[in-house]
Amino acid sequence: MAALSERSGIPVATVKYYLREGLLHAGERTSRTQTEYDDTHVRRLGMIRALIDVGGLTVAHTAEVIAAMEDEAAPVGEVLSTAQRSVSRFAATTTPLSREHARGDLERVIDARGWQVSVDNPGRAAAVDVLATFDHLGGPDYTALVQAAAEAADLVAETDLQTVLATTGGREEMVETVVVGTVLGDVLMIALRRMAQEHHARKQYP
Amino acid sequence: MAALSERSGIPVATVKYYLREGLLHAGERTSRTQTEYDDTHVRRLGMIRALIDVGGLTVAHTAEVIAAMEDEAAPVGEVLSTAQRSVSRFAATTTPLSREHARGDLERVIDARGWQVSVDNPGRAAAVDVLATFDHLGGPDYTALVQAAAEAADLVAETDLQTVLATTGGREEMVETVVVGTVLGDVLMIALRRMAQEHHARKQYP
Numbered sequence: 001m002a003a004l005s006e007r008s009g010i011p012v013a014t015v016k017y018y019l020r021e022g023l024l025h026a027g028e029r030t031s032r033t034q035t036e037y038d039d040t041h042v043r044r045l046g047m048i049r050a051l052i053d054v055g056g057l058t059v060a061h062t063a064e065v066i067a068a069m070e071d072e073a074a075p076v077g078e079v080l081s082t083a084q085r086s087v088s089r090f091a092a093t094t095t096p097l098s099r100e101h102a103r104g105d106l107e108r109v110i111d112a113r114g115w116q117v118s119v120d121n122p123g124r125a126a127a128v129d130v131l132a133t134f135d136h137l138g139g140p141d142y143t144a145l146v147q148a149a150a151e152a153a154d155l156v157a158e159t160d161l162q163t164v165l166a167t168t169g170g171r172e173e174m175v176e177t178v179v180v181g182t183v184l185g186d187v188l189m190i191a192l193r194r195m196a197q198e199h200h201a202r203k204q205y206p
Numbered sequence: 207m208a209a210l211s212e213r214s215g216i217p218v219a220t221v222k223y224y225l226r227e228g229l230l231h232a233g234e235r236t237s238r239t240q241t242e243y244d245d246t247h248v249r250r251l252g253m254i255r256a257l258i259d260v261g262g263l264t265v266a267h268t269a270e271v272i273a274a275m276e277d278e279a280a281p282v283g284e285v286l287s288t289a290q291r292s293v294s295r296f297a298a299t300t301t302p303l304s305r306e307h308a309r310g311d312l313e314r315v316i317d318a319r320g321w322q323v324s325v326d327n328p329g330r331a332a333a334v335d336v337l338a339t340f341d342h343l344g345g346p347d348y349t350a351l352v353q354a355a356a357e358a359a360d361l362v363a364e365t366d367l368q369t370v371l372a373t374t375g376g377r378e379e380m381v382e383t384v385v386v387g388t389v390l391g392d393v394l395m396i397a398l399r400r401m402a403q404e405h406h407a408r409k410q411y412p
Contacts, residue, residue, distance in 0.1 A: 009302050043343075049301045050339045056297040077411025081404070088400050090393065091262035095255045096215050109398075115405040123400030130394045133256045137249075139383055140373045148365035149395045150402075152358030157402030159354035161410060167346045177345055182403070187296065188336045189355045189399070190392050192315075194294050194329030196356075196363030197388070198287070199321040204367060205283025 001027075004037040008045040015045065023048050023063050047176060055183035061089060069175045076171055080164065083178040088122035093129045095136075102131035109150050156189060207233075210243040214251040221251065229254050229269050253382060261389035267295060275381045282377055286370065289384040294328035299335045301342075308337035315356050362395060 004027075005012045018024040024044055027035040044066075051057045051065065068086035071079060106127050110117055117124065134142045160181055167173045210233075211218045224230040230250055233241040250272075257263045257271065274292035277285060312333050316323055323330065340348045366387055373379045 046343050050343060053297060053299040053301045054335050054339045077407065080407055080411070084400065084403055090397065091259060093259040095259045110401065115401055116408050117401045117404055121401050121404050123397035126393055126397035127401070129260050130390045130397065133260045133390060137252050137256060137386060139379065139386060140369055142369060142387070145362070145365045145369050145387060145391060146394065148362050149391060150398050152362045153395060153398035153402040156351070156354050156358045157399055157406050159351045160403055161406040163346055163348060163351050165410065173345065180343060180345060181348070181351060184336045184339060185351060185355065186396050186399070187332055188352065189359060189395055191296065191329035191332035191336065192356050192359035193363055193392070194290065195316065195321055195323045195327050195333070196359045197290055197366055198323055198327050200363050200367040201283065201286055202322050204371065205286070
């Protein structure tokens with residue numbers, strides 16, 4: 001345990017907490033006082049900290065994501081889809097919004113890009129909430145922004161899949177790449193958007 | 207107050223809470239028992255709920271964003287920049303990460319896109335954390351994903367600025383558009399990425 005803490009740079013108390021909460025798999029008990037931890041534990045700890053520290057996920061949400069990763073029986077496509085869904089947690093809107101118009105708008109965006117998207121994709125409801133809120137607030141026309149966001153999403157998602165397919169460590173590394181790439185990729189897109197916004201605003205207001 | 211609650215669809219107790227927390231500006235006291243609220247209050251309430259419900263911001267963070275919007279003396283460029291910064295809140299990484307390499311990588315991404323970005327842009331530190339974490343985890347090569355995310359961010363940010371410039375309601379609407387467009391635009395990009403990921407994964411794993 002002390003060696004694992006040292007290798008991972010994570011305090012012993014925190015490692016114990018992750019074990020209790022089911023985020024980290026148990027080590028192999030080799031004697032009454034010794035438990036062996038290996039590279040899989042170091043690797044898993046790195047992923048846990050990435051999701052919590054950089055991705056901003058809660059410990060509880062991270063535990064769910066890890067549980068979703070561990071279905072050994074499911075086919076690869078299904079495991080990837082489960083992993084992708086498990087990392088998607090959008091705010092639950094309590095404002096009463098009229099969503100009919102927004103649903104039609106989203107359908108047109110999806111059709112324009114030629115996407116095949118299931119009705120229960122977690123992004124759908126969130127996108128409808130955003131479009132309905134744009135309508136509700138009655139500000140400027142966000143149509144161009146929505147189209148640009150869809151084009152941007154398409155570009156990133158295509159590279160997401162190429163990144164997953166380029167992994168060489170088998171199914172486990174593929175799933176890890178979906179999880180880490182999706183959660184940290186979200187943060188990266190948002191961070192880069194802030195930089196690009198500053199750049200374009202500076203050109204306008206030097 | 208009852209009329210404001212009805213017009214906005216937000217319970218009286220919640221409206222009172224927003225007044226106490228400084229999210230909503232006070233109404234005009236017209237008699238001992240009457241306070242007048244106008245369209246600016248309805249509009250502000252809509253924005254507050256959009257940021258909290260759809261954007262996932264906390265009440266405290268929303269209060270800070272609103273405070274940042276209200277500097278009447280600053281030039282437009284500065285107000286837009288303050289509003290943009292106020293909505294950027296990234297997780298504070300506590301994992302000890304080596305960031306030197308990631309800083310160089312980010313610099314090359316910024317240079318490749320020709321962006322002018324100040325050293326204290328809030329996206330910088332977050333992007334460095336993500337790149338350092340990718341390095342630290344030692345998974346697949348994320349270079350193509352980082353470049354795609356930068357191209358995507360550029361595309362969206364350019365449209366962000368066009369949307370702000372297309373507003374006709376003066377400075378106040380410009381600032382509101384920066385705030386709403388940035389916070390809800392983040393959610394939209396992430397939501398659309400989930401849909402595009404499903405589409406590209408389905409092509410690979412039908």
